[in-house]
Amino acid sequence: MKLRIAVLPGDGIGPEVCAEAVAVLQALGLDLELHTALVGGCAIDAQGTALPDEALRIAQDADAVLFGAVGMAKFDKDPTAKVRPEQAILGLRKGLGLFANLRPVKAYDALLDASTLKPEVIRGVDLIILRELTGGTYFGKPQGQSGEAPHRQAVDTTFYTEDEVRRLMIMAFELARGRKKKVTQADKANVMATGRLWRQVAHEVREEYPDVEYEDMYADACAMHLLRNPRAFDIIATENLFGDILSDEASMLTGSMGMLPSASLGDALNRHGYRRGLYEPIHGAAHDIAGQGVANPLAMILSAAMMLRWSFGLHREAERIEQAVARALDDGLRCGDIKQPGTTVLGTREMGQAVIARL
Incomplete structure (x- = not known):
């Protein structure tokens, strides 16, 4: 099965966490066809709109969408701006017919004290x-x-x-x-x-x-x-x-927004007969830590697991990702948002590699 995925990293820490989710999918040996486009604040800067027509077309042609985050500090400081990064996600929901957002909330034993x-x-x-x-x-x-x-x-x-x-x-x-x-x-x-x-x-x-x-x-x-x-x-x-x-x-x-994935689904089916969906962490663009390599990628990685389950029926592969995340946490590995005394704090790329090592 070829997995045609639209990767829309967006702004802030979006590109960083998206990269780790894609790396985990590639480590599973899946047949991936990835298409990337600008959305959000970076798209406004480049093309004057939060959701360019080409980005929407790529999303509509894909079996599923991986979405990072949108938002820029300059737009937060100007609430009167008529063109805003958040219009990207609203437009994607409408353009893809996504009416339901699933947000699983699971407490990991290793994070009870977080x-x-x-x-x-x-x-x-x-x-x-x-x-x-x-x-x-x-x-x-x-x-x-x-x-x-x-x-x-x-x-x-x-x-x-x-x-x-x-x-x-x-x-x-x-x-x-x-x-x-x-x-x-x-x-x-x-x-x-x-x-x-x-x-x-x-x-x-x-x-x-x-x-x-x-x-x-x-x-x-x-x-x-x-x-x-x-x-x-x-x-x-x-x-x-x-x-x-x-x-x-x-x-x-769960201790942090950095641990919560989500799926946005509609009634439309993709080429494989499963629901076309958009998968994203519930956290925002986190401008204050963008580019520092310290963002927690686990919510994005878990969103990729949800994508495999809901849009491709790959339940075993989804479980492998979820179990690898749980093992990394059980081994005392943390990003800064969920760090605890006695644990090892990793950066974004290091945490992604730690999950891959436990697949």
């Missing part, structure tokens, strides 16, 4: 946050700011259709059937009409999955329970804004 939470709270945590990607507050209209100080005003609109909710909830129940058979739907049905729609549709879908346990939970209560008893969760399904917040909170169960 979290700010007590080891007895996070030991054994293994959950997935399933976030809707193409609707909600980030895309609803009207949206914008108007007026002049001191009378400025702004509006964001949260909008969902029944079909958008249903397809995500179906995916949540299907995922749960292959895991611990429990779905938690997080909303704000007490104060938001969209939350009530989510709850209504979720209840309709659950009737088709009598073998799966189901519960409704307000999103703010879910945030609290994620820290109080994270082992109680299996699949957390939620809308775009809440999923963004809850998944970043959940990263602290």
